[in-house]
Amino acid sequence: MKLTYLKRGIAAVLMALCAHAFLPGKAHAQEKSWDTIRIATEGAFPPFNLTKQDGTLDGYDVDLSNALCERMKAKCTIIAQPWDGIIPALNAGKYDAIVAAMSANPERAKVVSFTIPYAAGGLTFLTSKDNSLADVPYVDTLIRLDDAKDADSLKDALAELNTVFAGKVAGLQASTIATEFFHKYLPDVEIREYKGNEAELDLAAGRVDMIMASLMYLSDLVKQDGKENLVLFGPRFGGGLLGQGAAIAVRQEDDALREKLDAALEELKADGTMKEISMKWFGFDVTP
Amino acid sequence: MDFEFLGQTFLKLLPGIPVTLELATLSLLLGACLALAFAVIRVRRIRPLNWLVIGYVYVFRGTPLLVQMFIIYYGLAQFPEIRNSFAWTYLREPYWCALLALVLNTAAYGSEILRGALLSVPRGQIMAAQACGMSGFLLFRRISFPIALRQALPAYGNEFILMIKATSLASLVTLADVTGIAARIIAETYRPVEVFVAAGTIYLAISYGLILLVRLAETRLNPDQRDPAPVARVDAARKEVTP
Known part of the structure; x- marks a missing residue:
């Protein structure tokens, strides 16, 4: 009998864990205040994003991400992710945003949502x-x-x-x-x-x-x-x-994050920070 | 898991099967021929070829196949001497580069398997053959090789299966094999789980066919293991025990 109680207890704990893992989903995402954001970039597409000799990431995307995080007063970690898995890994929750010269095109917009474009040139x-x-x-x-x-x-x-x-x-x-x-x-x-x-x-x-x-x-x-x-x-x-140019991709349910990024991008555009970063990396203005 | 999508993906992957099978078959056949030559060189200790083979096996077993493929495909292409030579007609094509990497890789492993098998041929059998007047190639063809082949088959069957899976690396040099097509579908749909499940199933089916073939070959090459009911075997065992 004791064993049965024990089994039931374990089952109850497991079920509670499962419920915790699967059910809250959306509600959980909305509660998030986004003071920490995990950003992925490719790190192999200079001057947008590149990996320096010492292994650290740099480039237009990285500078822009840092400027955005400063505006949003968020703590950001930027990681490198190979291009071919960059969208599946976003949707699997490995990170929260992709800043990797990704063109906002209709095909991708079916699986992620995009901010306003931050670089355009065709x-x-x-x-x-x-x-x-x-x-x-x-x-x-x-x-x-x-x-x-x-x-x-x-x-x-x-x-x-x-x-x-x-x-x-x-x-x-x-x-x-x-x-x-x-x-x-x-x-x-x-x-x-x-x-x-x-x-x-x-x-x-x-x-x-x-x-x-x-x-x-x-x-x-x-x-x-x-x-x-x-x-x-x-x-x-x-x-x-x-697409209309390169934009930041986030998960479709993370509207709050997208709006926050949109607002910060508008700010960087308006005060010329975006142009400044663009001049540094491209030598010309890529602001859309 | 979306089963309708899984089915569609499966159908889209089918055109990749001939490429995968062709790469695997050709590399295993050519690789086995090279492996046999190398194994004989090693067993007979034919100098200086022996040293070359030891070095070659060391390099190709000691480095990842992916690295070998990249060096053959992208590395060799860096040298204008190679681009201007006759070899470029073949090395230019991703198919031949992938095949070359697969052949050289499997030949290295295969030569060690066959070397072990040749060494395990009982000395008595060879002496018996010599007593009958056989020597050289005749002895090798009639006695050493058939016995070695039987010994090698289980281990070589392993190598067959490993090679089927190794062909998937050819997709990295732009070939449209099963994995190559799978990568493309993932690129278009962003749904890796279903696509990889479908691709995995195809490899599993190919490997299953191969396992059956190897088992068939094993029974054919070992007449003592073939049917005649277990009773007969028990009898044989008894006869040996009774004085």
């Missing part, structure tokens, strides 16, 4: 100077996928790209908007998907002919030592499935 292409694609000129005007007045230039640009991309291979980072862009707008072009930014190595080795990525990232890349052989080309795209 996406463009990169190739090496000895590739025939280098003959395609770089056009510094943004073609918006969702804007009716850009519809004609979009059609022309895609028609031209489809011709010059015949027989070429694009190296793209998996789970980025660039891959989505190719799937939807240039489905006939052969693509290879990489976990991180190894596509750059394969561009240098001549295994792929081009890369598509954020202009802000690529324009910094071509300035680096040893990358003199790389050149931007083609048109610049934004809007639609490419």
Whole structure:
């Protein structure tokens, strides 16, 4: 008999624990005052976010996060997380926000919610100077996928790209908007998907002919030592499935946190702090 | 767990199976040939090849397959000499790089398994064969190799299964094998649990088929273990005991 009581006792404790773990969910999240926030970044996408030689994180995203936390009077920890698992880990509760040059696009907005954008510039292409694609000129005007007045230039640009991309291979980072862009707008072009930014190595080795990525990232890349052989080309795209620019991602139930971040971003925009950080890392203003 | 999504994912992963199977089959076949050659070099102590093989086995067993694959795929591509050589026709393609890494890796492990098996061939059997006038390749083909193969099979079966799973690393050099497609689906849907469960099930099914094949080969190669009912075996045992 004693054993039965003991068993019942254990069962009751276990059930209580389970109930605690599963039931409160939302109520618990709303109670949170967000004075401590865990932020994830990739740490491999300079100048947005990078890992320094000593292992610490730095970059535009990191400086911006620190400025935001200062405004919100929150204690923040910033951790590095590989890109391909960055959204699942947010939803699994490993951290509370992603500040990693993530474009706020409709596909992602189905699983996370985004703050207002904090950097915008669109996406463009990169190739090496000895590739025939280098003959395609770089056009510094943004073609918006969702804007009716850009519809004609979009059609022309895609028609031209489809011709010059015949027989070429694009190296793209998996789970980025660039891959989505190719799937939807240039489905006939052969693509290879990489976990991180190894596509750059394969561009240098001549295994792929081009890369598509954020202009802000690529324009910094071509300035680096040893990358003199790389050149931007083609048109610049934004809007639609490419999103409105980089934004901070939070879990969908964490509205309070999103509103807090939105307010702080507006402040940083208004008083010029965002521009200051942007000048430091990009050399030009990426404030949307 | 969303079972409808799980089913859809499963169907989407099916096109990756041929790539996985092809990589595994080719690497195991080529790897086994190399392994046999290396094992013979080691057992016969053919110098200086013996030293080379010892070094090779040491390096390839001592480093992770992932590192080997990255060095072969990204590392070799850094040298213009290699990019300008005839080898680049193959090394340019992720498929051949992945296959090369898998073959070299399994050959290192396989050669040790086969070396152990060759060493375990009873001395008496070899002497008996020599007494019958056999030597050299004939003795190896008729006596040493068949006995060694029987010894090696259980351990080599392990290596088969490990290789099936090792092919999943090929997805890191952009190949669309089962894991490669799984990674893509996760990238699109952000639902890793269902996708990994479906991918895991496929690997499990392939491994199961392989286990059956190895068991079949074992029974074929060991006639004494084949059917004739357990009664017969008891009799045989008794006969040995009774003087």
